[in-house]
Amino acid sequence: MNNRKYGAQAPTEGSRIYAITVCVFASIGGIFFGYDQGVTGGVLVMNSFLEDFCVGYGGNTYSDCTSQSVALPSNWLSYTTLYNVLYYVGCIGGAFVGGIIADKFGRRMTIFAAGVFFCLGTCVLVLLSTGHHNISLIARFLQGLGVGNSSFSLPLFGAEMAPRELRGMLSGFMQMAVVTGILLVGVINYNISQIANGWRITNAIAMLFPIIVMLGIFFIPESPRWTYKAKGLAAAEYELQRLRKTQNVHDELERIVDAIDDEGRNKVYWSELWHPAIRPRLFIAMMLQLLQQATGINPVFVYGGQIFQDVVHDGLLSLLILQIVNFVSTIPAMYFVDRVGRRTLLLIGAVGMVFGHIVSATAFTFGCDGNTKEMNCSKVAGWIMIASTAIFIFNFAISWGPICWIYPAEIFPLRVRAKAVSVSTMTNWVIGAIMIGIPKLFPYLNINGVFFLFGGLCSLAGIYVYFKCPETMGVFLEDIEMLFRDSNPVVGGATTICSPPFVLE
Template sequence: MSTEARNETDQYMNNLPRESKSEIRHHLHGHESISYGRPYFAILLAAFSSLGGYFFGYDQGVTGGVVVMSSFKNDFCVGVYGDERTCDLPIAGLPAGYRRFLVLFTLLYNVGCFLGSVFICSFVAEKFGRRSIIFTSAVLFLTGTSMVIFPPGGSKNIMILILIGRVVEGAGVGCSSFSCPLYASEIAPTNLRGMLSGFMQMTVVIGLFGANVVNLLLQSHKWGWRLSNGIILIAPITIIVGIFFCPETPRWLFQNKGRKAAEESLKRIRKTDNVTAELDAIADTVKEMGNEMPIKEFFTTKKVLERLGIGIGVHVLSQTTGINPIFVYGGIIYQSVLGNGILSLLILSGTVLLCTIPALFLFDRLGRRNLLMFGGIAMVGGHFVSATIFVSNCQVKRKLINDSAIIQEIVDCSGSSGTLMLVFTAIFVASFAISWGPISWIYAAEIFPLNVRSRAVSITTGSNWLTGIILSYILELIAPLGIHGIFYLFGSLTVLAVIFVYLFCPETKGILLEDIEETFDTFQLQNRTIIRILRQSFQRSNKTNM
């Protein structure tokens, strides 16, 4: 922050009415009187910044399909870990080295996402601005994807380079998953914040669906997996060029460049000169919160830690619903169940896309909290029914391959059982698309005060990817738990997610970012209906025993 800008901000703050420390409170900024001008430019900016979500979703979608492509197996399995026959076996029969490579291909990507979101995002976003971290995410993804698709296959040494590329690629996705909702939440009018912050999820699912369409078209091409991965490079190149035409967020500018710079940016975004009320609300928050909170104070302030716990909880539980393993390893699972993994993934990704479109209009109508709870309940049903269908109607037959020590598992589902499993998995992903998918990113980007927001969002985003690293090993659990066990596991974890939201997450719909502090202050755990009933029952029980 320049000395001149800091002096300008400090001078403005000195002219505001002062409160003693004991009198400092969270203001209701009267945002009903704020004029947001014409929203079309803010919508355009949110849509452009959400392109980072496109390569986020595309990479996840493309990975689930390419790992079952012959071109991928020919580059990384045939002649490296086995022959064509052994490289085409179901999961349990694949060569151990190749199966380990598949795990690392996903795991190291998630490691990169974690490193990018925790160790790169916060520093760049605070020091250089929200636009800079969007630019950084695109450069990292472009570099990492190039390292993955251009080297030849057939060599373990080259495979090491490709795995390093997956880390760099993941760092770009980690940065984009941090920067897109943060940028959108700070430029959006209050009444559109849920929708604009949810644009990233829209581009994620468009990328997911697009990847599966491309996989289906290129699955038999000799360069199929490379072409599928390469097409996405259009998105980061577009961001690298276009970000220079986007304004910085007024909230970051106010804190780092002063009120005048923030005012100019806000006028440009709102397409009106009447921005004084909104600037005053930002100023009040900067005054109350001060400059960026020191790292030691960050980890010792009770309210920050409580909010951090909620943000991390939402992100971790979003991952443990099983959505990423469904798309990353769903091709392998439904290849066993239905005999066509790529088509199954296309159906699932199409379901997500169709359901995300109406979801954009529900965030600011039905609210974040309601969608998380009721969407979560529907997700539980999808998982449990899929698992029960598999247990009731599918058999897993094991046999030795050519009298070798390799056991081949053949899944035999009677009648339409496999199709029904896919239907209820589609119900799960549809429910995720209108609830946990977009809202976990929206909610965690809007619940923190300005002076800790970038660091806190960085940590919560990192927790998402750290959970993704752990879930990368889910491929190794399919054999001991069975396909039905995986679905039961994720269904049970989703039950915990619904309970968590009920107990700890207040509604933030329609509340100015600067007013969210008061919302959390008035949301008390002891006021939840179930907690009151349990407390009253416990008190009655104690009186009876006395």
């Protein structure tokens, strides 16, 4: 591959502060993404939720509803499975709808739409009368539409708005917002778990964040890349000048114009994602999202409260510890992603995740009776499992958590970017829905067998990245195309593409 270098030219000048503010503000929407993902694990063991939806459901008693996870009533297990799966189905639909809205109406509008869907679903859920199981499932689907839309739109918006040397941090800031939401809901759940209607309160709080974003999203600039494609050069220049806080945007604008004009501005069809120049990148984006879910992160948070309730007899505290680790570990990820690189962090994280899962599986093997109905784990084994799960979460949070959202938003040409990122995001939620069924494997693989399975999948994740994923750190979005020239990604080391430095006044 030929190197692509640039001679002397007008530097891209401006203030990074405003661009950072714009991206961080939009990413606040990610808090409700994380909050809603984290709320379920705590709500499912809250007395107020059990009283409203389990006790009396098909003749269930309170004793039935508070049994060990493997001895819960079958009708309750079916309901809670649907409660989670329909949420993921909504997320899949939200990612698809988000791609259409983002192309037709702009990046800001799809962020706004995410908040509308989520707030509508949450209002329906928290205002429900006791025992309306079917309506609660519809509400979860609507919430999923909002979360799936936000999970697609926020990394895309960040990637297109950020200065390239901060693109990883800002397009990945959604993950920082996500883990903030997960930690916040852990603290709230822990403190209101015994309050009447606690599950309604904790769900209602989630609406605060999308409301803030919806009120302010149209006061910040639109993506200059989408604006040029939809409204022309003058409008794109205006938005770029607003974003960079300088009139001197000619170099960056020229790159955007050249890239879009090369790609063409005709209507984009879904079939174009299968073009030989795009298809390999689509596979990479989809595989990263698939492998992110295959690490086991969502089952750990969704069912961790129930599992560790059985192991150390305090599910909410155990879950809160893991949520704190997740939050703290994501902070260095925001720093290292633009300094160490996407590829390197993914490889390091894969090794650490394998270690965490293997230790958890081994601790269960030797420290518990090994019976899913009567675990009888020693206290030492239980806390070793929590500590090693924390190691897994640390390594996930510094790598596979943020980067699997960052990378797909970077590697596609603008012409197909929204639809391609939509497909990769849908892949994430499809696999997430499948992973919700993990407890069904417990009777066949036992708890330790499932941890061993996750360890093996994390190994496959690292191998895939090693062979398929080139480094994109520090490269203009418009130059990343060179990494995939002739449909052969350049992997195995630092990129040979040199983009000119970003210069500040």
